[in-house]
Amino acid sequence: MSEFFKLLKGGNKPSLTAAIVNTIIAALKAGAFFITGNVAMFAEMMHSIGDAANQFFVFIGSALSKKAPTPRFPNGFGRLVNLVCLGAVLLVGILSYETIKEGWHHIQHPAASSGMAISLIVLGIGIILEFVVLYKAGKEILHDVSVKGSFLAPLTTSFAHLNRAKPATKLVFMEDLVATSGGILAFIAVLISHFTGFLQAEGIASIMIGLMMFYVVGKVFLDNARGALGETDEQMLVHIAHIISENPHVKDISELEVIKEGEFLHVKLVAEVDPSLSFAQVDDIHDVLKDLILNQQGVTDVTIAFDEDDGIKKWVHHKDPQTILKTHD
Incomplete structure (x- = not known):
């Protein structure tokens, strides 16, 4: 009680x-x-x-x-x-x-x-x-x-x-x-x-x-x-894709989901990085991206996985400033 x-x-x-x-x-x-x-x-x-x-x-x-x-x-x-x-x-x-x-x-x-x-x-x-x-x-x-x-x-x-x-x-x-x-x-x-x-x-x-x-x-x-x-939050998906793409170590985004459950957002990310990076370097990138995504309003859970960069850009996201939300530091 x-x-x-x-x-x-x-x-x-x-x-x-x-x-x-x-x-x-x-x-x-x-x-x-x-x-x-x-x-x-x-x-x-x-x-x-x-x-x-x-x-x-x-x-x-x-x-x-x-x-x-x-x-x-x-x-x-x-x-x-x-x-x-x-x-x-x-x-x-x-x-x-x-x-x-x-x-x-x-x-x-x-x-x-x-x-x-x-x-x-x-x-x-x-x-x-x-x-x-x-x-x-x-x-x-x-x-x-x-x-x-x-x-x-x-x-x-x-x-x-x-x-x-x-x-x-x-x-x-x-x-x-x-x-x-x-x-x-x-x-x-x-x-x-x-x-x-x-x-x-x-x-x-x-x-x-x-x-x-x-x-x-x-x-x-x-x-x-x-x-x-469990609905996709399209606006937040575009925003998170934008801020992730600004990280120089992220070469491409293989998969990104932003699912809204009640008042909370759950994010699943598969990012492509340089295959020559060491495990320690990839782990540091993971921590940086996780902190960055968790700082976005409403995000309570983040799952991040990595894949090697195949040199082919597959993710296309909008760059219209009206669809980019304000970053919450």
Whole structure:
């Protein structure tokens, strides 16, 4: 049990923050829904409940994925976070369906809701809190890829680097982006329903929120399915090939694999070197390359083998500076 709590300290902090915030928001929205009967509030309540539940699971999964390999599981637990994310989005998918169904029912059978002030206050609080979590997740994404930016960068630049974010952080960012947008939609729907008498606005907002939730389900499901299978990180592969090729002793690269498992990268390299080099010299080259690769962000395991140079260049890698990542010293 002590090991479990020790692992929790290394869990994904944005997902824990988001889980706590969404639990508070879900409680507020649940209270407001039971008081007012507002359908748009129901959609937001379901959304926040789903977000809170799966973000707690994702936090625990991200922590357990850092568990050291065991004799029974020699490859470690890196893919566990992908499996947890897959389970988490299934829960969101169920709640998305319920949200859309309730919205459709309200469109067919519109009914006036009460307590507009309560709904707007709760939705306003929810929007602000979700926005804060979204901003923090954006900052974490930029930190993951070692990118610095302006005050607005977590809300702008982070989108360009979303594919390189940790699975848990990416899930939090996408869910809170939808949550913030959904809160604004619900806020507008309540105003339209109250001041124009167009009661179906709340049902339409509920369906739109449910559809946005389904988009997150599909996107996160596909991303984590690839991660659970063990996906090649193309951008990091190009980057590592580039820095290895700069070593004067490496004549060619016979084989290079960069496999992403959860938050971690596993690298396998077969490099060609001058056959006249001594064992001691090759061993020194091995140590230099291993240290260099391990210093790249996310790399946790490196396997290096050598072959004699056959004089034929077989490896071709891109030299476009936009595909070369910043070296982490």
